[in-house]
Amino acid sequence: MSQIREFSEESSAQGHQAGSRGMHKYLTFALGNEEYGLDILRVREIIGLMEITNVPKMPECVRGVINLRGKVIPVVDLRAKFGMTRAPDTQETCIIVADLGNALMGIVVDRVREVLDISTEDIEAPPSLGADIDTHFILGIGKTKDKVVLLLDVEKVLAFDSQSVVIPKLPATKEV
Amino acid sequence: MDQFRMNELEMNVDVASTLVAHLDEKVDTDSVEIVRTIMQRVAVDSANPETVRAHAQAVVEAIERAASSDAPEDSMTRVTRALDTLQDDVRMLRLSFPTHETSVSQRQDPAPPDNPSESAPECQLSGPSSVAPEEACTQGPCENSPPAAAEAPTEHARGTYLGFEITQADIIDFVAEAQECVTLAENALIKLESDPKDSAALNEAFRCFHNIKGSSGMLGLVKLQELAHAAESVMGRIREGSLGCVGFVSQALFSAVDVIRSIVRQLKDPSSLELARTSSPEVDRLTQSLWDCLSVSPQRSDLESRARSMSDAGVRPPGGCIVEDSWSDDREPSKQRSDEYVRVRLGRLDSLVDLIGELVIADSMVRNRMDSLGIANTGLASSVSQMSKIMRQLQETALAMRLVPLSGVFSKLSRVARDTSRKLGKDVIASFEGEDTELDRSIVDEISLPLVHMVRNAVDHGIEPPEERLRRGKPRTGHVLVSARHKGGTVIISVEDDGHGLDRAKILAKARALGLIGAEEPDDQAVYRCVFHPGFSTSEQVTEVSGRGVGLDVVKKAVDNLRGRIDIETYPGKGTRMCITVPLSMAIIDGMLVSVGGVRYVIPLHAILEALRPRPGQVVTVGGRQELLDIRSNLVPLIRLRRLFGLPDDPGNSSDSLAVVCSDGSGQCALWIDSLIGQQQVVIKPLGELFRDVPFLSGATVLENGRVGLILDIGGIVRLFRER
Numbered sequence: 001m002s003q004i005r006e007f008s009e010e011s012s013a014q015g016h017q018a019g020s021r022g023m024h025k026y027l028t029f030a031l032g033n034e035e036y037g038l039d040i041l042r043v044r045e046i047i048g049l050m051e052i053t054n055v056p057k058m059p060e061c062v063r064g065v066i067n068l069r070g071k072v073i074p075v076v077d078l079r080a081k082f083g084m085t086r087a088p089d090t091q092e093t094c095i096i097v098a099d100l101g102n103a104l105m106g107i108v109v110d111r112v113r114e115v116l117d118i119s120t121e122d123i124e125a126p127p128s129l130g131a132d133i134d135t136h137f138i139l140g141i142g143k144t145k146d147k148v149v150l151l152l153d154v155e156k157v158l159a160f161d162s163q164s165v166v167i168p169k170l171p172a173t174k175e176v
Numbered sequence: 177m178d179q180f181r182m183n184e185l186e187m188n189v190d191v192a193s194t195l196v197a198h199l200d201e202k203v204d205t206d207s208v209e210i211v212r213t214i215m216q217r218v219a220v221d222s223a224n225p226e227t228v229r230a231h232a233q234a235v236v237e238a239i240e241r242a243a244s245s246d247a248p249e250d251s252m253t254r255v256t257r258a259l260d261t262l263q264d265d266v267r268m269l270r271l272s273f274p275t276h277e278t279s280v281s282q283r284q285d286p287a288p289p290d291n292p293s294e295s296a297p298e299c300q301l302s303g304p305s306s307v308a309p310e311e312a313c314t315q316g317p318c319e320n321s322p323p324a325a326a327e328a329p330t331e332h333a334r335g336t337y338l339g340f341e342i343t344q345a346d347i348i349d350f351v352a353e354a355q356e357c358v359t360l361a362e363n364a365l366i367k368l369e370s371d372p373k374d375s376a377a378l379n380e381a382f383r384c385f386h387n388i389k390g391s392s393g394m395l396g397l398v399k400l401q402e403l404a405h406a407a408e409s410v411m412g413r414i415r416e417g418s419l420g421c422v423g424f425v426s427q428a429l430f431s432a433v434d435v436i437r438s439i440v441r442q443l444k445d446p447s448s449l450e451l452a453r454t455s456s457p458e459v460d461r462l463t464q465s466l467w468d469c470l471s472v473s474p475q476r477s478d479l480e481s482r483a484r485s486m487s488d489a490g491v492r493p494p495g496g497c498i499v500e501d502s503w504s505d506d507r508e509p510s511k512q513r514s515d516e517y518v519r520v521r522l523g524r525l526d527s528l529v530d531l532i533g534e535l536v537i538a539d540s541m542v543r544n545r546m547d548s549l550g551i552a553n554t555g556l557a558s559s560v561s562q563m564s565k566i567m568r569q570l571q572e573t574a575l576a577m578r579l580v581p582l583s584g585v586f587s588k589l590s591r592v593a594r595d596t597s598r599k600l601g602k603d604v605i606a607s608f609e610g611e612d613t614e615l616d617r618s619i620v621d622e623i624s625l626p627l628v629h630m631v632r633n634a635v636d637h638g639i640e641p642p643e644e645r646l647r648r649g650k651p652r653t654g655h656v657l658v659s660a661r662h663k664g665g666t667v668i669i670s671v672e673d674d675g676h677g678l679d680r681a682k683i684l685a686k687a688r689a690l691g692l693i694g695a696e697e698p699d700d701q702a703v704y705r706c707v708f709h710p711g712f713s714t715s716e717q718v719t720e721v722s723g724r725g726v727g728l729d730v731v732k733k734a735v736d737n738l739r740g741r742i743d744i745e746t747y748p749g750k751g752t753r754m755c756i757t758v759p760l761s762m763a764i765i766d767g768m769l770v771s772v773g774g775v776r777y778v779i780p781l782h783a784i785l786e787a788l789r790p791r792p793g794q795v796v797t798v799g800g801r802q803e804l805l806d807i808r809s810n811l812v813p814l815i816r817l818r819r820l821f822g823l824p825d826d827p828g829n830s831s832d833s834l835a836v837v838c839s840d841g842s843g844q845c846a847l848w849i850d851s852l853i854g855q856q857q858v859v860i861k862p863l864g865e866l867f868r869d870v871p872f873l874s875g876a877t878v879l880e881n882g883r884v885g886l887i888l889d890i891g892g893i894v895r896l897f898r899e900r
Contacts, residue, residue: 053876053884054775055867056821062866065876065884070534072861072876072884103864 023119026142028149029096029109031079032087036109037116037142037149044097044104046112049089063108068097075106076158098154105158116149118142123151182269185228188214189266192235193259196252208243212236218262228269231262260386267393347443350391352519354440357384362433363587366594368414368421375415381429382411388436399459400439406466407432413470425469428462435462522617525577532567532574533859533878539567540880575764578618582660582669583611585624589631593656596635603642603652604635609659615667619758622738623669626731630671630754631656633728638675638752648749650674666740667760672753678704678746686712704744708732731756736891739765739780765860767877767887769853770836773823776885777849778858778877783890785837785844787852790814802897805835805846812837813897816848820872820893840891843898847888856880860887871896 026037027046052064052075061080065072075095079086087093092111097104123140137156142149192214195207215232235258242251361384367377389404407429413419421429435458442448543560586608593606615623639645639654646652660669680703687693687706706712710729735742740758759765759782767778788807795814796804803814814835818825832851837844858877863886867873874889 051883053886055870055873055886056823057870058867065863065867065886067878067882067884070530070537070861070878072863072878074864074866105866 023117026116026118026149026151027096028113028116030111030113031082031109032084035113035147035149036078037118037151038096038098038154039139039151040115042098042100042154044099047095047097047106049093049095049108066095066106068104068106071104073097073104073106075108077108078157079108079110081157098158100155100158107158116142116144118144118149118151185218185269186266188218189259189263192218193256193263196239196255196259208239211239228262228265231258231265234258235262264390264393267390346395348521350395351440351443353391354388354436357387358433358437358440359584359587360384362430362591365421365426365429365433366587366590369426369594372421378411378415382408382415385411385432397439399456399463400436403432403435403459403463403466406463407436410466410469419469424465428465428469431462432466435459520577529574529578532571536567536571536859537878537880537882539564541882544880575616576614578616579614579760580617580620581611582613582615582620585620585627586611586658586660588624589627589658592628592631593635596632597639597654600636601641602635602639602654604639604654604656606631606656606658609657610661613660613662613667613669615758615760619738619760622734623756623758626734626756627658627669627671629728629731630756631658634671634673634675634752634754638673638677640676648676662760663757666757668755668757670753670755672751674751677748677750677752678707678744680704680748683707701744704746707744708742739782764857765887767856767858768836769856769879769885770847770849771851771853772817772849773821774850776853776879776883777817778856778885778887779836779838779847780874780887780890781855783838783840785839787834787836789833790835805837807837807846810844812844812846814846814848815893815897818848818850838890838893840894843894845890845894845897847893858885858887 025040027040027043028035028037030036047068050066052066054064055062055074058064059080061077063075063077063080065074077086087110090110093108094112095106095108096112097106122143124143126135126138126140128135137153137159139151139153142151192211195210215236218228218232235255238251238255238258242255361381364377364381364384367374368381371377385404385408389401389408392400392404410419410425410429414421414425419425439459539560543564546557546560590606590608593604597604634656635654639656640648640650642652645654654674656671656673658669658671660667662668680700683706684693684698684703687703687709688695690709690712692706692709692712693702708728708731712729732742735756735758738758740756743755743757744752745755746752766781768781768784770777770779786807790805794806796806796811798804803816804811805814816825833849834852835846835848836852837846839845856879858879860875861877863870863873863876871892872889873886874892875887877885877887879885
């Protein structure tokens with residue numbers, strides 16, 4: 001009996017240690033040729049591309065809203081958000097549902113790759129890429145044996161403040 | 177007396193009350209014997225406090241009487257009450273108990289080791305301590321717990337009291353129960369004002385204070401408990417008949433209700449538990465003044481001497497001492513209530529309603545698919561239609577569960593009318609009709625504040641002072657009537673007074689001064705509607721009650737939020753009636769499905785006036801840009817939704833396109849759509865933060881094909897075009 005307890009304590013201590021050393025799991029996905037990662041704890045589910053209801057007058061990166069089993073959640077196109085050219089939807093295109101704490105939000109990506117273990121030691125601070133490229137939503141750059149993954153700060157990527165959402169106050173009907 | 181004894185005492189009393197609770201009406205000699213034995217143990221155990229012993233004795237006497245009595249039902253109530261008193265005593269004893277080592281074992285293991293900040297204050301509290309528990313609880317966590325720990329969204333401990341873990345759920349339960357009690361007590365007190373001999377109301381008020389006393393003790397809200405205890409004692413004396421529920425006694429009880437309510441409201445934020453435990457001078461003063469009530473000379477002369485001797489000796493009637501000599505013939509109202517209602521957490525109910533909404537959508541998807549596949553299996557078809565029928569019923573039942581009667585709000589209004597009229601020195605009777613009318617709970621919550629403003633407004637601005645009323649040949653007492661009734665899918669609540677009515681000239685002058693109305697001669701409704709404008713008041717002096725110009729605009733805003741309407745009727749010299757029309761439920765609306773640019777949108781049906789296909793020449797263009805639709809020489813702005821949504825104009829095929837004329841109550845607009853699809857009930861879903869700034873959408877819904885449909889905000893569209 002006491003052995004069992006010792007064992008369980010030990011194993012939980014190990015788990016704890018591993019956590020503090022920062023072995024984190026990331027879900028990686030592709031946009032074009034680049035590979036990005038999201039903290040797996042923020043990912044609620046991955047769903048195939050479904051019909052998206054367009055919401056008029058939203059910025060291009062907001063594709064619209066979907067019905068996720070009765071919940072209406074917004075869907076953001078990361079390609080558009082990052083200023084990449086829009087790719088045609090394929091079989092592999094899918095929506096990652098991210099949990100922002102108070103809300104869910106869908107992210108359209110080209111395809112999901114895998115779940116990667118990356119320890120904090122292998123994550124480098126985001127490089128400064130000059131004034132043209134905004135890196136504030138990059139958490140860091142994760143390195144594994146064979147590749148480099150841009151780790152995204154899900155909250156910052158999906159934060160739509162007054163600067164990123166430009167909704168015209170009045171519809172443009174001047175020419176009417 | 178040591179800790180062990182204390183525990184044993186508590187356990188014994190619990191055992192006895194469980195036993196008695198299971199006795200029902202039959203009292204056999206065996207159980208009497210058991211209770212007697214237990215009570216003897218109790219009396220011996222609690223060698224010190226005399227009251228416990230006396231009450232234990234009372235229990236034995238009561239159960240003996242019950243065993244020999246031929247009306248067992250009646251006497252069992254007495255046993256239960258005697259036991260309740262005893263339990264209260266034990267609880268009080270517990271509170272004054274200095275140490276609580278043994279109770280540590282009853283707690284769960286504290287916070288995980290990686291979170292020392294959270295466990296620290298608990299350890300201090302629950303560990304063996306020489307500090308009196310009261311002190312430890314009121315001061316310990318306040319000073320020791322870092323703010324981070326206090327704000328952490330933990331479902332677990334919110335602290336401990338006497339070593340028992342108090343969870344957030346405990347607090348929520350307490351708040352729910354106490355709120356109910358406070359409302360019931362208030363209603364009872366109001367009833368007692370008109371009929372001081374109403375025994376049901378007397379018992380109700382007593383029971384409510386008693387319940388609050390008990391449950392606040394469990395959370396360690398000592399000050400609240402003392403206050404409820406004092407109020408209960410006063411109520412007990414009133415019930416005995418040795419104290420009248422009049423004048424300052426009644427006032428003190430009303431104040432007690434208010435203070436208890438405000439403390440309870442504060443507790444809605446569970447982190448304020450510590451705050452609520454600390455004493456405040458206001459509470460202490462009120463408690464004292466309640467005790468003072470007990471020492472006033474009683475009305476009935478035969479009780480006078482006894483009461484005086486009690487107050488002379490400085491004896492405070494302890495907890496439930498009323499019980500001993502006031503075995504009145506009252507019933508136990510709580511029993512029948514608990515049979516009829518189950519208290520369910522609102523969140524659970526909401527998710528149930530949501531899920532059923534999903535089920536209904538899934539059902540229509542199944543039927544759609546069957547239709548499109550052309551399945552001609554009659555057996556399957558009839559099963560599916562059977563299922564749909566049940567689903568509809570299920571949905572109706574679930575929605576009905578959210579409906580609550582307006583009576584709770586109305587009782588608050590009667591209090592408002594009473595207080596306001598007193599403050600203003602007016603004589604006003606408020607009466608109510610249709611308090612059984614049921615509305616969705618969220619609407620009832622939202623509607624309560626506007627109604628308070630309306631009643632206050634009616635008493636302050638509507639009803640004249642008594643002298644003026646007499647001069648005008650009206651009865652001295654003014655009358656405010658609040659009534660509610662169903663009409664179609666809506667509920668109409670009206671507040672009417674028999675005062676002097678709205679002064680059209682005065683309002684018009686003020687409206688012109690504020691620039692709300694131009695030089696033209698407006699119609700009556702347009703004038704009266706000005707009173708809902710923020711900051712609008714014709715009252716010359718700002719009183720404590722109203723006249724600041726806030727109030728009616730709050731009413732308007734709240735009613736707008738509920739997608740409701742407000743109308744004013746006024747008769748100079750005779751009175752004013754304000755009617756609020758609100759939908760029965762916020763969750764479901766009747767909608768008209770329309771198509772714009774291949775996407776389906778929902779227009780709330782209640783906003784639609786008509787749909788028409790404009791003839792050539794019916795559309796006029798003003799200033800080269802804004803189109804207006806001429807509907808029977810009424811010009812309404814025509815809004816082409818395709819252009820509003822930034823879509824290209826419909827290429828040619830405009831045979832289906834229609835203009836839907838809509839109104840939000842304050843203005844009209846005509847929406848140019850591609851085609852009309854049909855009418856449908858839709859479940860409203862929030863659209864979320866991201867779309868907060870989109871002015872023309874009010875929400876979303878899931879359509880029967882599983883896709884999201886967007887609900888148009890007619891008010892928002894009207895405003896959009898009025899601003900230009």
